[in-house]
Amino acid sequence: xxxxxxxxxxxxxxxxxxxxxxxxxxxxxLLPPQSLREHYPNRSLAVAVAxxxxxxxxxxxxxxxxxxxxxVVFQTGAAEPR
Numbered sequence: 001x002x003x004x005x006x007x008x009x010x011x012x013x014x015x016x017x018x019x020x021x022x023x024x025x026x027x028x029x030l031l032p033p034q035s036l037r038e039h040y041p042n043r044s045l046a047v048a049v050a051x052x053x054x055x056x057x058x059x060x061x062x063x064x065x066x067x068x069x070x071x072v073v074f075q076t077g078a079a080e081p082r
Contacts, residue, residue, distance in 0.1 A: 017067040018046035022053065024060065039067060047074045 017039040040046035046064045054060040054076070061077040 016041060018043055018073065019065050019067055020046060020050045020053065021063045021065055022050075022061070043073055050074065051076070 018041075019039050040049065043064065043066075050062045050064050051057055054062050057076040059077055061075065063072050063076075064074040065071065066073050
């Protein structure tokens with residue numbers, strides 16, 4: 001099976017890549033701003049970065065999504081208002 005391409009990066013996306021989704025901006029200086037735009041090679045790393053990207057994971061929502069399937073594999077906090 002060939003990796004799918006990601007038009008925003010112009011590089012192949014491996015089947016095990018994960019991305020972090022969050023509507024609110026980053027709060028702290030622990031992570032570079034591009035952290036939420038990158039793809040991560042494994043679920044554990046993506047979850048760790050996602051948790052570090054919020055002040056309070058019990059009150060703020062951040063999601064880790066499996067890129068090829070779009071499945072949310074990890075989520076924190078309350079649902080964001082629509």
